Amino acid sequence: xxxxxxxxxxxxxxxxxxxxxxxxxxxxxxxxxxxxxxxxxxxxxxxxxxxxxxxxxxxxxxxxxxxxxxxxxxxxxxxxxxxxxxxxxxxxxxxxxxxxxxxxxxxxxxxxxxxxxxxxxxxxxxxxxxxxxxxxxxxxxxxxxxxxxxxxxxxxxxxxxxxxxxxxxxxxxxxxxxxxxxxxxxxxxxxxxxxxxxxxxxxxxxxxxxxxxxxxxxxxxxxxxxxxxxxxxxxxxxxxxxxxxxxxxxxxxxxxxxxxxxxxxxxxxxxxxxxxxxxxxxxxxxxxxxxxxxxxxxxxxxxxxxxxxxxxxxxxxxxxxxxxxxxxxxxxxxxxxxxxxxxxxxxxxxxxxxxxxxxxxxxxxxxxxxxxxxxxxxxxxxx
Amino acid sequence: xxxxxxxxxxxxxxxxxxxxxxxxxxxxxxxxxxxxxxxxxxxxxxxxxxxxxxxxxxxxxxxxxxxxxxxxxxxxxxxxxxxxxxxxxxxxxxxxxxxxxxxxxxxxxxxxxxxxxxxxxxxxxxxxxxxxxxxxxxxxxxxxxxxxxxxxxxxxxxxxxxxxxxxxxxxxxxxxxxxxxxxxxxxxxxxxxxxxxxxxxxxxxxxxxxxxxxxxxxxxxxxxxxxxxxxxxxxxxxxxxxxxxxxxxxxxxxxxxxxxxxxxxxxxxxxxxxxxxxxxxxxxxxxxxxxxxxxxxxxxxxxxxxxxxxxxxxxxxxxxxxxxxxxxxxxxxxxxxxxxxxxxxxxxxxxxxxxxxxxxxxxxxxxxxxxxxxxxxxxxxxx
Numbered sequence: 001x002x003x004x005x006x007x008x009x010x011x012x013x014x015x016x017x018x019x020x021x022x023x024x025x026x027x028x029x030x031x032x033x034x035x036x037x038x039x040x041x042x043x044x045x046x047x048x049x050x051x052x053x054x055x056x057x058x059x060x061x062x063x064x065x066x067x068x069x070x071x072x073x074x075x076x077x078x079x080x081x082x083x084x085x086x087x088x089x090x091x092x093x094x095x096x097x098x099x100x101x102x103x104x105x106x107x108x109x110x111x112x113x114x115x116x117x118x119x120x121x122x123x124x125x126x127x128x129x130x131x132x133x134x135x136x137x138x139x140x141x142x143x144x145x146x147x148x149x150x151x152x153x154x155x156x157x158x159x160x161x162x163x164x165x166x167x168x169x170x171x172x173x174x175x176x177x178x179x180x181x182x183x184x185x186x187x188x189x190x191x192x193x194x195x196x197x198x199x200x201x202x203x204x205x206x207x208x209x210x211x212x213x214x215x216x217x218x219x220x221x222x223x224x225x226x227x228x229x230x231x232x233x234x235x236x237x238x239x240x241x242x243x244x245x246x247x248x249x250x251x252x253x254x255x256x257x258x259x260x261x262x263x264x265x266x267x268x269x270x271x272x273x274x275x276x277x278x279x280x281x282x283x284x285x286x287x288x289x290x291x292x293x294x295x296x297x298x299x300x301x302x303x304x305x306x307x308x309x310x311x312x313x314x315x316x317x318x319x320x321x322x323x324x325x326x327x328x329x330x331x332x333x334x335x336x337x338x339x340x341x342x343x344x345x346x347x348x349x350x351x352x353x354x355x356x357x358x359x360x361x362x363x364x365x366x367x368x369x370x371x372x373x374x375x376x377x378x379x380x381x382x383x
Numbered sequence: 384x385x386x387x388x389x390x391x392x393x394x395x396x397x398x399x400x401x402x403x404x405x406x407x408x409x410x411x412x413x414x415x416x417x418x419x420x421x422x423x424x425x426x427x428x429x430x431x432x433x434x435x436x437x438x439x440x441x442x443x444x445x446x447x448x449x450x451x452x453x454x455x456x457x458x459x460x461x462x463x464x465x466x467x468x469x470x471x472x473x474x475x476x477x478x479x480x481x482x483x484x485x486x487x488x489x490x491x492x493x494x495x496x497x498x499x500x501x502x503x504x505x506x507x508x509x510x511x512x513x514x515x516x517x518x519x520x521x522x523x524x525x526x527x528x529x530x531x532x533x534x535x536x537x538x539x540x541x542x543x544x545x546x547x548x549x550x551x552x553x554x555x556x557x558x559x560x561x562x563x564x565x566x567x568x569x570x571x572x573x574x575x576x577x578x579x580x581x582x583x584x585x586x587x588x589x590x591x592x593x594x595x596x597x598x599x600x601x602x603x604x605x606x607x608x609x610x611x612x613x614x615x616x617x618x619x620x621x622x623x624x625x626x627x628x629x630x631x632x633x634x635x636x637x638x639x640x641x642x643x644x645x646x647x648x649x650x651x652x653x654x655x656x657x658x659x660x661x662x663x664x665x666x667x668x669x670x671x672x673x674x675x676x677x678x679x680x681x682x683x684x685x686x687x688x689x690x691x692x693x694x695x696x697x698x699x700x701x702x703x704x705x706x707x708x709x710x711x712x713x714x715x716x717x718x719x720x721x722x723x724x725x726x727x728x729x730x731x732x733x734x735x736x737x738x739x740x741x742x743x744x745x746x747x748x749x750x751x752x753x754x755x756x757x758x759x760x761x762x763x764x765x766x
Contacts, residue, residue: 013396016419018706019699019715019727036399037420275710275732290707297680297732316402323401324673327658332402344402349658349680 002045003064004031006333007263012038014279025054035334048072055081062240062286063262066093084239084286089261092236097140097170099259106235109255112173120161124171128154131173140170149206175255179248181215182266183229186241186281189288193230196274196294198222199266212353213269213301225254241282243267272329272347273301298349302356304364306344308337313369315343321366328363385428386447387414389716390646395421397662408437418717431455438464445623445669446645449477467622467669472644475619480523480553482642489618492638495556503544507554511537514556523553532589558638562631564598565649566612569624569664572671576613579657579677581605582649595736596652596684608637624665626650655712655730656684681732685739687747689727691720698726698750711746
């Protein structure tokens, strides 16, 4: 597996259950998967020697992040290595402008968008004039957890794009969002597919803070979202876990937001909440083994991410407080603490969404060392 | 943790979730916990230097097996190290004759028993004359998975005890067993206690093959068993997981069979079947953290052990067949295959015991490469 972050860490845990040998290509020996004991070598995931050496030792190469040049992935495949997902799917997950272009051409619902060229400030003003303000400005590649995405009004454009290099940013029309959801599914090399129940996500400042499963939406909407995600996964020939983040508009329309072709934060609740976790199913898929059941084991499951507190303290110092919350399932990633960094998550099962969320929030707040932030109350108003 | 077998392997997985640094003292670098990535040093668990070196690096020393001289454990404690459980509890888990003697003196129900001295054959004949035949002959220490235990009739005594050294064997009256159950509980240094739902176990040739939770017994019996186990745990000052295996007689009486003061095979179903696994609760207990909920997450949970097939083949070669069984949760320990060796287990949740057992049995049989053995049908007749 290329990468050794928390996704690789949790994939390693699943590999241990199955007796599968998972080796990771790590940035360094403090990476979360390495700290959890995954066999590793360090190397640059953008370098051919590191990738070729990994591929030579493995039956299948897969990924915990998308920071790998797709051309090198194509070259690995051309050299006869099994790389899952392949370059085509990775390219779309890396390049938001390409993804929008391909998905729109294939008839999928996406926001109005435009790549920004030689005069980005003027081009965004033109977009605002056409679509209305604010306009969403985002980097074409590399942004995550809210970095590289900004909602800009006419007065902000020059400031936000002050350092934008031509061809590296894109603009999108802002979507009127009633709710954000994600489909987490898994696809095998031959196209077998299984989807988890629709996930409802709550983003704060562009970072996923909470997710609940199943999403509190009408069955028809969940079925439409899942069918849409399957079509996307088939269309890009994804293998392994695919996460399709969707906006739901006030009228119930679906708009594709982001795409990931690896285990995803939206699927963390599957560890305890479903018969088979996304991490185990990712392994099953890339190894072309039978897929596991994606059924829920409880009426409702909630996950709350643990972000590094502003004071830079390590949530592990407050582990006892979190474990005192009855029913909380605590996951700590073993990363160095830094403000706003995803350092862990807490999952809880419950008879209903409110009960599960309450447990997960209280334990996450204990780890944060903070009172329950009031802005999270928006979740209670959803659905 | 002293030892690096499958119990340490699963404890390592729990430690990863909590961000707890668990280091194991292994026999070698192929041990299951080492293969799963637990930090390790190799050393003899019966040697003072190896134990002292481990203790010097850790806040707390705990165990995945009982093959540690209790005197050395006492010496570690005397040197100021936290050792949980301590020498007293370990001694009782190691020495079946001592355990019987102490438990009987404390008023717990145990079978009639006698230590065998200088003329073991004659002494067993005397036992048979007093208690009736067969007589259970067992080694005082060291036996497990059916080794070192025999039901003997008058004609077998001389053969079974041919090599018995004086003082190393004991005799017990055979108990009329309607059902075997186990209480898996967890106790903190200050005596906080939590018990899992009563586990029903099925032994074949002295090896635990199947277990279901909750045991199919009247509530009153389960409550009596759990109260008895708590008294035993308190009495021996156990810390961490305690497993008390009990015989249920046809009249519903309880008789203490064996005792373990570490995570135990009887508790494997807690990984998926309960809010908090026995492995996480063992860590919580020895670290004096709040205990996690022991509640079930499904009406019934079943675990079937995977034993090495007679042909010596590795069940991992048949992983795909096991994963094709919908709902099966497969755990492979990464051990070298050998006939009769515990190489893994399969757990399934279900709406009732029959459904859960059916799934777990089919997947385990797939790993065994064998048809479902007819002798396992006894379970269907229980309770």
